[in-house]
Amino acid sequence: MAHDWQPDFEHLVDQHQSMVFSLALRMTGDRGLAEEIAQDVFLELDRNLGRIENADHACFWLRRVAMSRSTDAMRRRRVRGIDLWVEMEDVHGVATEDRATPLSARLEQLLATLSEPQRAALILRYQEDLTPEEIANTLDQPLATVKSHLQRGLKLLRARAQSHLKEYVRDNKFAGGLTDGRI
């Protein structure tokens, strides 16, 4: 079908590089690999630019390909026996202090302890602010599966945050939120 939208590759890179890089970084935990994945995703976009219908489609396409490329990269590394999820600030110098609170920094680390599908669902939910339906569409998974990943992932993260961040629980700051288990 013909479409009027004229994609500008450089503009798309400017607009979405942070999104693609962040998705890959949070999925893999490796800055170098995340950068490689981001480059691959944009080069793939360049090859498929003719099929992109509009700006929203470009964004959807980039999210989808970034997630699948990240999963593939992790699978490849796992096959080679490399434990990929390294603590970001230890290896790549991402300062914990940059985060608004230590809980934010810790949450990002705790994300690594979740399974890949749970991590993917939570990243799309909280980084990209997608609804479960949009996540299901992006990951090409049934809605019920996505909802289950979100619920279980969030529950696990709350539980782990609770045990790792006792100082916050002691302050009772998140006592209500950490125990109710809602999405």
Place this chain on the structure above:
Amino acid sequence: MDEFEREMRQAFERRPAPPGLKRKLMEKRRTRKSYDSFFTWQRLAASLVLTAVLAGGFEWRNIQERRKEEAAREQVMTALRITSHALNRMNARLASRRRGTQD
């Protein structure tokens, strides 16, 4: 949305891409494009060579077949000439014999 989820959103804010990402990407894109165009030309050249070789082979086979046809025609013509010559001699002999019986 509870406090924990707000904290999640804050923790999961997009990170800025590395400063050199766009530059590296554009370089890779340029390299890939020139690489692609080189391979396109190479593929085109290879197709032309292959077409020429196939056409040459086909033409060579045609020429060979034509030569064989010519040789076969020559052989038939020679056989016909020999036959014609033999028939002529036979005819002449019969004619002289007929003349002898009439005399």
